[in-house]
Amino acid sequence: MFLDIHSHRFVSDTELRVLRSYFAHEDPCTDQPFTMGVHPWSLNSRPLDSDFARVEKFAVNPKLIAVGETGLDRAIGTSFEIQKNWFLAHLNLAEQVKKPVIIHCVRAYSDLLQIRKNGRFLQPWIIHGFNENSRIVRDLVLAGCYLSVGPQILREASKVTSALPAIPSERLFFETDDSDAGIRTVYQQASKITGQPVGVLKEITLANYRTVFKETL
Numbered sequence: 001m002f003l004d005i006h007s008h009r010f011v012s013d014t015e016l017r018v019l020r021s022y023f024a025h026e027d028p029c030t031d032q033p034f035t036m037g038v039h040p041w042s043l044n045s046r047p048l049d050s051d052f053a054r055v056e057k058f059a060v061n062p063k064l065i066a067v068g069e070t071g072l073d074r075a076i077g078t079s080f081e082i083q084k085n086w087f088l089a090h091l092n093l094a095e096q097v098k099k100p101v102i103i104h105c106v107r108a109y110s111d112l113l114q115i116r117k118n119g120r121f122l123q124p125w126i127i128h129g130f131n132e133n134s135r136i137v138r139d140l141v142l143a144g145c146y147l148s149v150g151p152q153i154l155r156e157a158s159k160v161t162s163a164l165p166a167i168p169s170e171r172l173f174f175e176t177d178d179s180d181a182g183i184r185t186v187y188q189q190a191s192k193i194t195g196q197p198v199g200v201l202k203e204i205t206l207a208n209y210r211t212v213f214k215e216t217l
Contacts, residue, residue: 003205004183005148006035006069006102006128006175016183017209021069021102024051030063033215035102037068037090043078052089059097065213067094068102069128075106084111091121100124100212109136116143124212129177133159134166141171146212148173151181153189164193169204170211 004011004018010029011018022028022036025046036058038051058064070090072083094101100123105112109132116125125145130137131152140147147167152158174186191198209215 001206002183002187002202003174003209004176005126005173005205005209006150006177007183008178009176017206018183019065024054028058028064030058030061033063033065033213035066035068036064037070037102038086039069040071040073040078040083040086040104041076043082043086048086052086055090056093059093059099064099065215066100066102066126067097069104070101071104071106072108072111073104073106074108074111080108080111084115088115088119091115091119094123095121098123100126103127104129109139113139113143116145126173126212128175130167131158131160132163134163137163137166141168146171146173146208148175149186149190150175150177151179151186153186153193154181161193164190169196170208172201173205173208174201 002016004016006021007018008021020034022034024036024038028034028036036055059067067090070087072087091101103125105127126148127140127145128148129150130147149160149164152160153164176183187198187201190201
């Protein structure tokens with residue numbers, strides 16, 4: 001089974017396990033495991049109190065297995081203080097319901113690591129769409145984070161292409177996010193980069209899924 005840890009698209013394929021990610025204003029399909037959060041890109045354009053109330057409502061649903069995506073993004077114009085406040089709200093909610101967090105992070109890894117260091121956060125953090133260098137890999141792994149790699153590895157010049165071998169297998173996931181690229185293509189490219197057979201990468205990510213989400217596949 002191929003595991004896609006973060007996708008905004010509906011996929012019907014019995015050989016895939018897709019963890020569908022919904023924005024807070026969307027109506028999730030609760031027949032399958034899903035995640036939900038207020039994306040930092042929405043903070044200037046959505047009614048945040050009501051959106052977050054929806055996240056809180058669904059957070060207790062057994063089919064919601066992670067909070068998010070939420071996060072920090074220094075590439076957008078939204079006040080960073082506002083971003084931090086809503087990010088912390090998601091982190092605290094995840095601690096209350098004892099579920100992992102799917103995190104969007106752009107140009108804010110030092111901020112994220114400081115928040116991790118200063119707080120008492122026991123739930124796993126998964127950095128989705130990771131596309132940074134091996135130094136940041138080291139810092140995030142030391143902080144206990146998991147890293148999810150997506151279609152960025154299909155671009156030879158991307159930072160994660162060279163950083164992928166530095167990600168410990170026990171902290172690794174793959175995803176498609178909102179890309180047209182299929183998850184099989186992502187696994188195949190990761191296999192070329194790491195030298196690990198696709199079958200081994202499938203076993204690694206499924207084992208990590210069981211560890212993080214306490215769910216049998």
